[in-house]
Amino acid sequence: MSAPANRLATRNLTLGYDHRQVVRDLEVEIPDRSFTVIIGANGCGKSTLLRALARVLRPTSGTVLLDGKEIGAHPSRHVARTVGLLPQSPITPDGITVAELVGRGRFPHQGALRRETPQDRAVVERCLAETALTDLGQRPVSSLSGGQRQRAWIATALAQDTELLLLDEPTTYLDLMHQIEVLDLCARLHAAGRTVVAVLHDLNQAARYASHLIVLREGEVIAEGAPDAVITAELVGRAFGLRARIIPDPETGRPLVIPLPSQVTAK
Amino acid sequence: MTTRRAHPARCRAVGLPAALAALLVVCVLSLAIGALPLAPSAVWHGLADPASGAYAVVHQTRLPRTLLGLLAGTALGLAGAVMQALTRNPLADPGLLGVNAGASAAVVTATALLGISSLSGYIWFALGGAALVSVLIYAIGGGASSTPARLALAGTAVNAALYSYVAALELLDTGALDKMRFWTVGSIAAAEPGTVLRITPFILLGTVLALGCAKPLNTLALGDEAATALGAKPALTRGVAIAAIVLLCGSATAACGPIVFVGLMVPQVAARITGPDLRWLLPYSAILAPVLLLGADIVGRVVARPSELEVGIITAVIGGPVFLLTVVGRERA
Ligand SMILES: Nc1ncnc2c1ncn2[C@@H]1O[C@H](COP(=O)(O)OP(=O)(O)OP(=O)(O)O)[C@@H](O)[C@H]1O
Numbered sequence: 001m002s003a004p005a006n007r008l009a010t011r012n013l014t015l016g017y018d019h020r021q022v023v024r025d026l027e028v029e030i031p032d033r034s035f036t037v038i039i040g041a042n043g044c045g046k047s048t049l050l051r052a053l054a055r056v057l058r059p060t061s062g063t064v065l066l067d068g069k070e071i072g073a074h075p076s077r078h079v080a081r082t083v084g085l086l087p088q089s090p091i092t093p094d095g096i097t098v099a100e101l102v103g104r105g106r107f108p109h110q111g112a113l114r115r116e117t118p119q120d121r122a123v124v125e126r127c128l129a130e131t132a133l134t135d136l137g138q139r140p141v142s143s144l145s146g147g148q149r150q151r152a153w154i155a156t157a158l159a160q161d162t163e164l165l166l167l168d169e170p171t172t173y174l175d176l177m178h179q180i181e182v183l184d185l186c187a188r189l190h191a192a193g194r195t196v197v198a199v200l201h202d203l204n205q206a207a208r209y210a211s212h213l214i215v216l217r218e219g220e221v222i223a224e225g226a227p228d229a230v231i232t233a234e235l236v237g238r239a240f241g242l243r244a245r246i247i248p249d250p251e252t253g254r255p256l257v258i259p260l261p262s263q264v265t266a267k
Numbered sequence: 268m269t270t271r272r273a274h275p276a277r278c279r280a281v282g283l284p285a286a287l288a289a290l291l292v293v294c295v296l297s298l299a300i301g302a303l304p305l306a307p308s309a310v311w312h313g314l315a316d317p318a319s320g321a322y323a324v325v326h327q328t329r330l331p332r333t334l335l336g337l338l339a340g341t342a343l344g345l346a347g348a349v350m351q352a353l354t355r356n357p358l359a360d361p362g363l364l365g366v367n368a369g370a371s372a373a374v375v376t377a378t379a380l381l382g383i384s385s386l387s388g389y390i391w392f393a394l395g396g397a398a399l400v401s402v403l404i405y406a407i408g409g410g411a412s413s414t415p416a417r418l419a420l421a422g423t424a425v426n427a428a429l430y431s432y433v434a435a436l437e438l439l440d441t442g443a444l445d446k447m448r449f450w451t452v453g454s455i456a457a458a459e460p461g462t463v464l465r466i467t468p469f470i471l472l473g474t475v476l477a478l479g480c481a482k483p484l485n486t487l488a489l490g491d492e493a494a495t496a497l498g499a500k501p502a503l504t505r506g507v508a509i510a511a512i513v514l515l516c517g518s519a520t521a522a523c524g525p526i527v528f529v530g531l532m533v534p535q536v537a538a539r540i541t542g543p544d545l546r547w548l549l550p551y552s553a554i555l556a557p558v559l560l561l562g563a564d565i566v567g568r569v570v571a572r573p574s575e576l577e578v579g580i581i582t583a584v585i586g587g588p589v590f591l592l593t594v595v596g597r598e599r600a
């Protein structure tokens with residue numbers, strides 16, 4: 001087993017639920033300081049992989065390595081201070097306010113009995129500001145729109161203040177403007193030196209923002225690397241069963257995926 | 268337009284001394300009111316001055332009764348709040364989910380079949396019965412992924428079965444259980460100084476465990492996935508929380524029989540002041556539940572003079588409608 005070059009990597013990773021395998025023999029590395037985007041069809045194992053990378057799901061076999069050591073062998077608080085996760089469908093407690101929710105992201109930085117420190121409060125304020133929620137801090141989360149709620153959860157993951165941040169579909173429920181805002185926020189975090197891993201469904205956003213792409217199909221990596229090299233019409237066909245034309249984005253030069261109508265293939 | 272609530276942190280901090288003051292008031296009332304009414308000054312003399320005429324009644328009956336109400340109330344309020352957090356179910360209550368019935372059934376079994384009739388003997392059975400039912404309900408109810416309806420159904424079924432069992436034993440064995448009428452309806456009237464001493468360590472330990480769970484339970488409320496990613500240990504936290512519930516409910520039931528609805532109502536009222544943060548909700552529940560329990564006990568002493576109504580009847584009379592309102596309120600929400 002070769003030593004990984006990056007902080008977060010997997011070796012022969014097999015994942016599943018109750019004996020049903022979802023991911024087989026996966027070898028991926030999350031390049032340090034990258035903005036890695038994972039794409040793939042519904043049910044192909046993206047969330048499952050993210051769970052394992054955040055030490056939430058124990059591997060059936062194989063390992064997830066954090067800093068060269070099996071992730072489960074690190075103290076759980078150390079992992080929680082290093083790798084943050086925004087789950088795909090977290091639970092919002094009844095009656096919780098936005099600021100309180102974001103404050104719960106500080107858990108790994110607090111002692112068992114200690115109350116919030118001024119530093120905790122400063123981080124919460126900063127995360128609220130970064131997600132444009134400062135004015136909504138005292139509102140119950142249940143009274144927010146779906147997009148505002150999603151931003152509150154992103155702020156909670158940010159408050160964990162980790163060098164590696166795993167975001168499972170952070171742009172779901174958001175209108176286009178807020179999708180771009182969240183992706184710009186990820187890009188800023190990336191530019192500031194953090195490693196960001198996000199699951200996205202919009203291929204064009206993935207191509208535009210990612211520094212590194214991982215394409216999954218039925219639990220296997222079918223392509224990885226820079227978006228320019230990875231996104232081809234052939235790959236889109238293999239990953240999603242979709243006919244597409246790829247043209248350079250006139251704005252950025254990155255690949256732009258134009259889906260083609262499917263009935264044309266019928267002949 | 269948005270309605271902005273007052274800053275919750277401020278309400279919480281102001282409310283705590285108010286809740287403590289309310290507790291002090293009901294304690295004094297509980298010492299003063301009864302077959303022999305005492306003025307507040309007489310209560311004070313009865314507590315402190317052995318030469319006072321009220322010394323005997325205060326020390327032999329009123330003080331133990333009040334202290335038992337305090338301990339049992341705290342136990343049920345905390346257990347209810349922890350249960351509601353653990354199951355993510357605002358309708359969870361140690362009485363409704365059968366934990367108290369489990370303790371009750373175990374005590375009645377020990378008394379009727381093994382002839383154990385002292386609290387120090389059967390408190391272990393009460394704890395065992397509470398533990399058995401807790402694990403059973405948690406398993407039948409679907410554990411962390413339970414739905415409120417499924418859990419409530421499991422609790423109702425277990426409750427019905429256990430209370431029929433208790434009733435059957437009582438019919439068969441009138442002798443040993445005769446003096447223990449409170450095994451079907453909770454009461455703190457028969458408290459003796461020994462009762463209080465016997466259950467104090469269990470309730471103290473349960474309280475420490477429950478309060479210690481507050482922070483990790485706060486993260487578990489976000490779902491196991493988020494909680495684990497935040498470094499919490501869901502399985503460990505659940506284990507400690509269930510141990511706290513068993514200690515609190517088992518010892519409270521051993522001393523006063525099954526009391527329903529206190530654990531349901533108090534955390535709901537408290538949550539209106541504190542929000543869902545268990546670091547506040549648990550202490551508030553621990554203080555407000557004995558206010559309710561002692562208040563209900565005092566009402567029971569005066570409504571049916573010269574006789575008394577058991578506190579368990581009063582809490583059920585208040586709790587039934589509150590339970591229904593909660594269900595209706597949730598349906599609307
Ligand atoms: N908790 C679970 N228990 C059992 N099976 C699960 C669980 N979570 C996911 N699965 C199954 O594992 C497979 C992969 O699921 P996963 O959530 O990783 O997909 P995904 O790529 O994130 O899909 P999506 O784009 O829809 O979010 C699916 O077949 C799903 O049914």
Ligand SMILES: [Mg+2]
Nearest residue numbers: 046047088168
């Ligand atoms: Mg997913």
